[in-house]
Amino acid sequence: MAGGGEGATVGVRIHPARRLPDFLQSVNLKYVKLGYHYLISHLITLCLVPIMAIIIIEASQMNPDDVRQLWLHLQYNLVTVITCSAFLVFGSTVYIMTRPRPVYLVDYSCYRPPESLKAPYERFMKHSRLTGDFDESSLEFQRKILERSGLGDETYVPEAMHSIPPNPSMQAARAEAEEVMYGALDKLFANTSVKPKEIGVLVVNCSLFNPTPSLSAMIVNKYKLRGNVKSFNLGGMGCSAGVIAIDLAKDMLQVHRNTYAVVVSTENITQNWYFGNKKSMLIPNCLFRVGGAAVLLSNKSKDRRxxxxxxxxxxxxxxxxxxxxxxxxxxxxxxVGKTGVSLSKDLMAIAGGALKTNITTLGPLVLPISEQLLFFATLVIKKLFKKNVKPYIPDFKLAFDHFCIHAGGRAVIDELEKNLQLLPEHVEASRMTLHRFGNTSSSSIWYELAYIEAKGRMRSGNRVWQIAFGSGFKCNSAVWQALRNVRPSRNGPWEDCIDRYPVEVVS
Known part of the structure; x- marks a missing residue:
């Protein structure tokens, strides 16, 4: 799946005398770029300082007669002053009334399955062999995928998959959905002290399991939500549906005042396990694991604190x-008529194209002006002068402090680390989430955010980029800003194991 090029540098040694100048050159370029970034970012301030100094000097040299003349001039133009003030007040009022309402993330919780549902590598392969559905070629294929996947021995599969033979019934699928959704919501309500009756908007996303009544109706019934709750159930939208659900909840919070929105992101494995021998459809069996998250959003100004x-x-x-x-x-x-999800060999190339389109829109919103100027300059040189200039890749590390890349697989994380020129610490949360919990679909970005919090790395003002890919094909981004130094919530998914991470993932 990934890591195929890692062995290319093994055994190659670079003489220190040759390596030192390269190192010094890279350091010099780094500080030149930082100096450029600082200069452009503070250009307005640097220009205003001398102007303000001149104004202060001129004002200090004014005599009392000049000040008196200025005051008389304002008195004679009282109508003009009042008219301008009225327009200013009116314009400010219109702006305040029509501007988008801020949306706050009060808290979130990630489901932690019981120990009995763990599926270590050896047990996974043993059960796959005992089911009798896979031939030797398929078993060997799954073994190789698991070895290269980046998953550890503590990921979880649903109860129905632990049975021999497996029991992927509708009843078992409902049981998995209930355990995940209610487990996450119970913790969320306990940690926030918000009562279910206070929820005005509910958005649930699950791609492959869509029973009747819907998953959102199951939550309404379980927690006895009020009759006028605005509930939505998103299906078939893939691993990026968690960001779509956040976007929908945000839009609803612009319309409905002074209320809470709950977003529940999960996936259901029980009825979507593949029991055939088509290689492209066996990969999801090796990567997808049980998980889910519940997120509480608010548009109440008092919740900002x-x-x-x-x-x-x-x-x-x-x-x-x-x-x-x-x-x-x-x-x-x-x-032979067995249902599964097929992954194309072109998946990474398509994901790369979707990412490029996404960051083309996101870049101008988040990148400092210094990076935008460099990007624009290379574009102009390429278009006007027909120069074969390599496209400038903006440095998103200047825009974001933390990155939550969907833990879809090792190849996905490797590709984004390379394309966005990230450092190992920037993808640590994604790699460790994949190792500890596997691909939990749309909820993986919340396990990653919980990892960053559990490590004590989230500081006030930090910006977080959540980015996810999904069927369709979609690439979606959400940007959050920390309002304080964020500590992990009670009963978090990393609570009893964060000290063991990061671990070294075997190639």
Whole structure:
């Protein structure tokens, strides 16, 4: 799946005398770029300082007669002053009344399955062999995928998959959904002291399991939500649906005043395990694991004091108009009628194209002006002078302090680390989430955020970029800003194991 190029440098030694000048050159370039970034970012301030100094000097040299003349001039133009003041007040009022309401993330919780549902590598392979559904070629394929996947021995699969033979019934799928959703919501309500009756908006996303009544109706029934709750159930939207759900909740909070919105992101494995031998449909069995998250959003101004984050931007990209992108993650039946999700070999290339489109929109919203100027300059040189200039890749590390890349697989994380020129510490949360919990679909970005908090790295003012990919094909981004130094919530998913991380993932 990934890491195929890592062995290329093994055994190659670089002489220290040759390596030192390269190192010094990279250090010099680094500080030149930092100096440029600082200069451009503070250009207005640096220009205003001498202007303000001149104004202060001139004002200090004014004599009393000049001041008296200025006051008389203002008195004679009282009507003008009042008119301007009225326009200023009116304009300010209109702006305050029509501006978007801030959306606060009060808290969130991630579901932690019981120890009995753990699926270590050896047990996974033993059960796969005992089911009798897989031939030797398929078993060997799964073994290789697991070895390279980046998953550890503590990930979870649902109860039905622990049975021999497996029991993927509707009843078992409902039981998995209830355990995950209610487990996350119980913790959320306990940690925030918010009563279910206070919830005005409910958004649930689960791609592959859509029973009747819906998952959102199951939550309404369980917690006895009020009759006028605005509930939504999103299905078939893939691993990026968590950001879509946040975007929908944000839009609803612009319309409905003084209320809470709850977003529940999960996936259901029980009825979507593949029991065939088509290689492209076996990969999800190896990567997807049990998980879910519940998020509490608010548009109440009083909640700003206790909220963890403020939502800054949501940018969504959809490549479904392209046939190859549309079919690269596709639920279908194989040649013998067994249903599964097929992953195309073009998946990473399509994901790269979707990412490029997404950051083209996101970049101007978040990047400092210094990076935007460099990007624009290379574009002008390429277009006007027909120069074969390598496209400038903006440094998103100047815009964000933390990155939550969907833990879809090791290849996904490797590709984004390379393309965005990130450092190992920037993708640590994604790699460790994949190792500890596997691919939990749309909820993975919340396990990653919980990891950053558990490590004590989230400081007031820090910006977080959550980025996820999903079938369709979609690439979606959410940007959050920390409102305080954020500490992990009670009963977090990393509470009893954070001291063991990060671990070294075997290639």
């Amino acid at each position: 206790r909220a963890k984050y403020k939502l800054v931007h949501v940018v969504r990209t959809h490549k479904g108009a392209d046939d190859k992108a549309f079919r690269c993650v596709y639920q279908e039946q194989d040649d």
